[in-house]
Amino acid sequence: MKTLQPLILTAHIADTDLKPFNDLRQAHFPQERNFLQAHLTMFHRLPGEYLERVSATLEEVAEKIGPISAHVIGIRHLGAGVAFTIASLELQHVHAQLKSAFASWLGGQDMQKWQPHITIQNKVSRSEADALHRALTMEFKPRAISITGLDLWRYMHGPWQHEATMSFQGETCS
Numbered sequence: 001m002k003t004l005q006p007l008i009l010t011a012h013i014a015d016t017d018l019k020p021f022n023d024l025r026q027a028h029f030p031q032e033r034n035f036l037q038a039h040l041t042m043f044h045r046l047p048g049e050y051l052e053r054v055s056a057t058l059e060e061v062a063e064k065i066g067p068i069s070a071h072v073i074g075i076r077h078l079g080a081g082v083a084f085t086i087a088s089l090e091l092q093h094v095h096a097q098l099k100s101a102f103a104s105w106l107g108g109q110d111m112q113k114w115q116p117h118i119t120i121q122n123k124v125s126r127s128e129a130d131a132l133h134r135a136l137t138m139e140f141k142p143r144a145i146s147i148t149g150l151d152l153w154r155y156m157h158g159p160w161q162h163e164a165t166m167s168f169q170g171e172t173c174s
Helices: 015-028 048-064 089-101 126-139
Strands: 006-013 040-047 068-077 082-087 117-121 143-155 160-167
Touching: 006 015, 006 048, 006 160, 015 117, 015 143, 040 048, 040 089, 040 143, 048 089, 048 143, 048 160, 068 089, 068 126, 082 126, 117 126
Parallel strands: none
Antiparallel strands: 006 040, 006 143, 068 082, 068 143, 082 117, 143 160
């Protein structure tokens, strides 16, 4: 679906868990392109024309689930950047549920297999990405992060405008 007012959905990561990714993003993402904090994108392009319907669906889902423990399981080379790979069956389930709810609106990028990750470097030379990937891989230790809700953003042709946070309200997932 074409939209003139795209919305982006991200997982809301607990602030203390997000900080190390933000620090790495500040250090390694090209400053002229770094409009955002580190984030875990779930959907890239939802129709802003249907903000109320999108928000209602997200609130309904968030009410039924509790905070999710996700796992940082590796370093992913993006070719022109580097990201951390995230694994969580519960988060995959939430994504699948939302993908089904939003199916008629999704474009090609959002219809592909979802591979959760947090990008900390992008749009750099291959050699720069290789060097960071090598350095991060050498010191990498898996760890858990807490996902406490969903964030909805409006894409502003560069920066994003935060529209809402839907906190998970249900029982804690582990």
